[in-house]
Amino acid sequence: MSAVRSYRSSLQRSWDSLTREDRPSVFTMNGREWDLLDQVFAPPHTASTGVAMDLLGLSEARSRPWTGSMLEIGCGTGIIAVTAALAGCERVVASDVNPYAVRNAALNAARHGVTDRVRAVHSDLFAGLPADERFDTVYWHSNFVLAPQDYRYRSVHERAYVDPGYAAHRRYLAQAPDRLAEGGRALLHFSSRGDSTALRSLARETGRELRLLRSVTVPDAGDLVEHMLWEVSDGRTSGGVARGAVE
Ligand SMILES: C[S@@+](CC[C@H](N)C(=O)[O-])C[C@H]1O[C@@H](n2cnc3c(N)ncnc32)[C@H](O)[C@@H]1O
Numbered sequence: 001m002s003a004v005r006s007y008r009s010s011l012q013r014s015w016d017s018l019t020r021e022d023r024p025s026v027f028t029m030n031g032r033e034w035d036l037l038d039q040v041f042a043p044p045h046t047a048s049t050g051v052a053m054d055l056l057g058l059s060e061a062r063s064r065p066w067t068g069s070m071l072e073i074g075c076g077t078g079i080i081a082v083t084a085a086l087a088g089c090e091r092v093v094a095s096d097v098n099p100y101a102v103r104n105a106a107l108n109a110a111r112h113g114v115t116d117r118v119r120a121v122h123s124d125l126f127a128g129l130p131a132d133e134r135f136d137t138v139y140w141h142s143n144f145v146l147a148p149q150d151y152r153y154r155s156v157h158e159r160a161y162v163d164p165g166y167a168a169h170r171r172y173l174a175q176a177p178d179r180l181a182e183g184g185r186a187l188l189h190f191s192s193r194g195d196s197t198a199l200r201s202l203a204r205e206t207g208r209e210l211r212l213l214r215s216v217t218v219p220d221a222g223d224l225v226e227h228m229l230w231e232v233s234d235g236r237t238s239g240g241v242a243r244g245a246v247e
Contacts, residue, residue: 007147010161010193013221017045018157030060034079035107039100041076041160047220048227049079052141052189055214055229058083068136071095071179073125073172076160078105078118080141085114093135095123098156125168126175134181140172144194166198174206177234185231187213192226209235 017023018039026033027044030053036042043049053059058066058080069091072081081094082105092114094105102122109118123129142163149165163169169188176186188210190199203210215228 007145007151007162010145011147011158013046014155014158014161017042018155020045029079030058030083032083032112034077035104035111036077037100037104037107039098039155039157040104041101041157043077043079047218047225048141048189048191049076051216051218051227053080053083055189055216055227056080056084056139056187058087063087068184069093069134069181070137070139071129071133071135073123073138073140073176074101074142074160075105075120076101076141078108078120080139081105081118082108082112082114084137085109085117086112089137090117091135092118093121093129093133094118095121095129097122097124098159100156125171126179129179133179134184135179136181136184138176138179138184138186139189140176140187141189142169142172142194144169144190146195146198166195166202169199170202170206173202173208173232176232177208186233188230188232190228190230192217192228193223196228203232207234209233 029043054062057064066084066087066089070084070089071093075081075094075096078094081092085092096102099122102120106120109115143161145162146166147162147164151164211231213229213231217226
């Protein structure tokens with residue numbers, strides 16, 4: 001396994017981000033200030049959140065209006081979910097398996113005056129959401145590094161970095177398209193730190209199709225990392241009406 005894909009390097013990055021002396025409690029990104037709680041994935045310590053926003057069309061450089069509804073799985077600080085609401089999304093659910101992230105997203109929704117549009121929910125993928133709730137966009141900037149199946153997380157923070165046996169990715173591929181409103185899109189932000197061959201196998205096994213919408217390669221922590229925005233579908237949807245910015 002290459003250095004870029006080593007799960008141990010990712011766990012080290014998790015530890016470094018948690019323990020850095022300069023870890024901020026407030027950071028600036030995309031021209032706005034954001035709260036950052038302990039144990040929550042820190043956007044200023046990685047290129048990936050900024051790239052995620054750019055790939056979605058939510059960055060300062062590439063911002064477009066959004067409409068409709070969005071479910072963000074793995075919201076972390078809530079920066080993506082709150083920015084989507086500020087860009088015009090009318091109903092946003094910001095969910096995370098990490099309870100600190102859920103609190104963090106609620107704080108940032110309040111900081112930016114969008115609590116009427118952003119609901120922060122504690123949920124393991126879709127398990128904590130009403131079974132009949134549907135969205136125009138379902139999105140996850142995932143913990144795309146594959147860890148051994150028997151790896152046990154040592155902190156909730158590590159959940160942002162690695163996925164043991166890609167068990168969560170398998171469930172996301174299987175379940176995300178079923179949470180879409182008519183014409184909606186299920187999206188996955190993945191990277192070359194992850195195992196694309198394993199992801200494709202999972203897509204085949206779960207009967208899903210992956211379509212690359214955008215990719216960009218950026219330097220991150222000494223590596224060159226390709227970030228990809230995939231559409232996950234059941235093969236019947238053909239792009240549909242993307243009410244978000246990914247056109
Ligand atoms: C790479 S971080 C992205 C955080 C944030 N969206 C950002 O871009 O800064 C991945 C997020 O997915 C969350 N996560 C991991 N496994 C999850 C699961 N099974 N259900 C929900 N969220 C999960 C992590 O806690 C983490 O917040």
